[in-house]
């Protein structure tokens with residue numbers, strides 16, 4: 001489904017990703033862990049196609065297509081969804097309007113029938129309930145004045161609405177209390193299916209207690225320095241990242257968790 | 258409809274004898290002022306951002322004769338008119354075409370409150386003469402004087418004491434005709450003590466015909482009177498210069514929502530004089546310019562007596578090579594203690610070639626006042642743009658959504674649902690034509 005080969009990427013001219021390889025198959029859940037500044041968000045931004053995040057070498061294919069050649073909106077329409085680490089507030093555009101436009105854009109591209117206004121509203125309300133957001137949130141500006149936790153739940157709500165093929169979650173679990181964390185985990189588990197894949201970027205083992213990953217990768221200084229099964233996450237939880245330091249010749253400084 | 262005859266005001270020469278001799282005093286006084294006043298140039302401070310001489314070159318400032326539309330255009334108009342009026346609005350509808358009242362298009366049965374100057378009774382004539390051009394005795398500009406010097410007709414809305422008018426006045430002025438023409442609009446609102454009314458003005462050019470409109474509006478909002486006034490300037494093809502003066506008495510409120518599309522030249526001067534204590538003025542506006550259009554907004558809040566409030570919020574959206582000006586003046590006179598005056602103007606530049614000049618101007622001569630003002634010029638938020646794109650929304654559409662969102666704060670405050678829906682719908686279809694190559 002997603003294949004990343006030897007990916008190098010610059011942000012503002014500075015090399016952040018330094019030859020990264022990942023292969024994600026349908027149905028799999030991958031967790032990417034790593035210290036602050038290791039390039040986790042850079043990876044998610046490169047995948048989503050944000051300006052200024054420039055791939056300088058390597059390839060990314062998604063469903064057989066050259067992902068790097070696609071505009072961000074076309075990546076979304078092909079089925080990539082990024083739950084942002086810092087969701088942006090858009091005053092003046094209601095959540096409902098936003099979701100409706102988004103869903104229409106995706107469905108039109110995917111040749112799916114458009115929902116009627118009533119069907120859409122029903123669906124939106126349902127999904128709100130699933131992530132424990134009051135339906136009043138639908139009328140408010142996108143993320144406008146939402147608390148940190150509400151923003152994250154709103155990302156999951158969008159993910160549930162849009163039913164992407166590949167869900168990328170960038171530290172969606174950070175800063176959540178245990179109830180919100182469960183909501184996020186439930187959202188992910190609801191969507192798990194043989195033809196859908198997940199990449200969970202996270203700092204902590206916590207989320208992985210609720211969502212069992214098939215693979216865990218450790219990202220350090222722009223490279224995957226270790227990959228393993230779910231047991232690797234537990235090991236990291238116990239020992240931190242510093243024991244991996246020796247494995248990366250680039251990092252001169254001690255890594256912080 | 259078939260005998261619809263469009264008459265445009267003829268103001269070709271002072272020698273011509275004009276209708277309604279009882280207005281002669283008004284005309285003479287204005288002609289006198291015009292001897293001294295000159296057509297503004299770029300050297301005139303208030304007009305410095307506009308190349309006025311150039312803009313007016315095609316739009317003559319005088320001499321229009323009777324125009325009769327052929328039957329083809331009448332049919333066109335019939336069809337278009339059906340769409341040009343605000344749907345579902347229950348109102349006293351007063352329709353003008355090129356500044357001339359057209360009763361066939363109007364719906365104002367049982368409307369005892371408004372009358373054309375030309376149909377005014379003796380008492381109403383007196384009322385008109387007593388009020389016209391007195392709203393601000395210290396401020397007369399070239400264009401409003403021109404309007405007065407050539408004045409033959411106009412609309413008086415007079416709300417009796419303590420009367421709450423049952424439905425809004427919906428005043429439409431359409432510019433129609435292949436030949437560019439100049440028309441004059443004159444509106445005089447006198448809200449007597451304790452009265453309440455809503456006025457909706459709507460300027461449009463359903464066939465996108467060009468022309469020029471010179472408008473003068475004077476509103477006398479007496480003690481304890483409440484006026485809500487929406488001004489929709491949706492005629493992109495029409496050059497328009499509007500001088501709008503409001504004079505408020507004690508405990509009165511005046512609320513205005515202005516939605517303006519720019520044109521080759523659109524100039525709005527709004528002066529509110531707060532002359533009675535505890536009067537409050539609430540002015541909301543949004544303007545949008547694109548292509549090579551210009552729009553120039555000048556507002557002035559004259560705080561003359563203590564304890565009054567003024568609040569102004571304007572949002573501007575400027576695309577392509579358009580040029581916009583916002584000049585918000587707050588003048589707090591020495592007696593006007595305990596004034597509360599707020600002014601905010603936020604602007605969004607949608608292109609690297611668009612320009613906006615925004616300038617708050619404060620003149621404060623009283624010491625116990627609260628006055629705040631702020632002006633910003635920004636660009637579309639790239640983060641928001643990317644967020645929308647990452648959800649599958651194409652960039653052009655995302656830009657459209659964010660532009661509309663920017664002025665939504667103003668549009669959403671239109672109090673009448675029908676008016677708000679009409680404006681939202683018009684603006685979203687307008688923005689549908691945003692060019693994909695718009696600069697970031």
Ligand SMILES: Nc1ncnc2c1ncn2[C@@H]1O[C@H](COP(=O)(O)OP(=O)(O)O)[C@@H](O)[C@H]1O
Pocket residue numbers: 011012016034035036037038039040041042043
């Ligand atoms: N927009 C940006 N401009 C400049 N530097 C950036 C930008 N985004 C990320 N970086 C830098 O790239 C490195 C990796 O950051 P990031 O991908 O956000 O790490 P992580 O998500 O793993 O904490 C950091 O050194 C960070 O400072």
Ligand SMILES: [Mg+2]
Pocket residue numbers: 040041042085170171
């Ligand atoms: Mg990050």
